[in-house]
Amino acid sequence: MSLNRTDVTAAMETALSKVLDRPVTGLSGQTRLFDDLHLDSTTMLEMLMELEDSLGLEVDPEELEADDFETVDTFTDFALAQLETRNAA
Secondary structure, three states, rough: OOOHHHHHHHHHHHHHHHOOOOOOOOOEEEEEEEOOOOOHHHHHHHHHHHHHHHOOOOOOOOHOOHHHHHHHHHHHHHHHHHHHHHOOO
16 A cells, blocks of 8 residues: 555544544644644654554654654655555565
8 A cells, every 4th residue: 555645644634633632634744743733742652553553654663753743744754754664675
């Protein structure tokens, strides 16, 4: 299964809506996860777990960098790279 940016963003909206218990729609690439959506480390981990289920994303906590979670775009780049690595294996 090959995913694109739109797929990852849609999955993020679904995961964030569930984690934050409020509708999250219309995310743009520049949306800041911590500043604009008010995520914290706990809600970020919950979002990652939701994405592991919905996208098959596997994240090694050792590979996480703060920069990967700055905006929707930086996280999407991170997620797509992780999925690409897994699919290549």
